[in-house]
Amino acid sequence: MVKINGEEHDLAGKTLAEYLAAADCDPKRIAVERNGAIVPKAQYGETVLQDGDLVEVVRFVGGG
């Protein structure tokens, strides 16, 4: 299982880009941290999620 923003998902083997598309996340408005490190935007497509991964997707909203 992969924990994303605190929730368990059965996503081992999928890429981060596949998850983001399915979750309707606009890649231009997010930052993704995986196991304590930022995932470079250029690597979303090649980042394969693994059992035990801890992922946080930070979604930015407008206003400031």
Place this chain on the structure above:
Amino acid sequence: MWEVVELIPTREEWNRALSGRHGEELQNRFSSAAVAICGLGGLGSNLAICLARAGIGRLILIDFDRVELVNLHRQQYRASQIGRYKTEALAETLREIAPYVELEVHTVRITEEHAAELLRSADIICESFDDAEAKAMLTNFVLETMPDRYLVAASGMAGLGSANTIRTRRVTERFYLCGDGVSEGNGTVGLVSSRVMLCAAHQAHTVLRILAEEFEV
């Protein structure tokens, strides 16, 4: 009658007053720090004033925009400053508040092409943009290419929701995020000064805590 200039304390008096409040060791950390503020709207203008008052040594102020009437409900500008660049207007205000703060002013839109140059000398980088894509761009840029810096970003502070939902999270070791995470600026109420100030205060406080080496939230 007296002249205003006579009322401005000397640098020594200024430093003594700050050290008296914060303690000498902490004040030395504040005064030797350089903090970049990216975006001088509701977040950035409040944040800059907080940090200048605390005696941060150098502030790097970056914004491309001018002061408009519709900014005045939440941003720290004055009616007399409408039409001026925010960088220049805020620098003027900051010099009145804290005459010895060193200011580096850049009237430009930050892009990935020149962000590294603009932020090169900053110990801590504050993301205080209005636009969600700009927030994400700067956050990814700093975390990917400047991993030795601290980033204090903000997301979600619009509306009249509870003040108590504005908080600070430590997302990774050097990435802090302030706000409620969800309240967008395009709702019916929009951005309200008090809640934006709360979020800016969270950011400013996080900067001061990092400098004090209090890294937990």
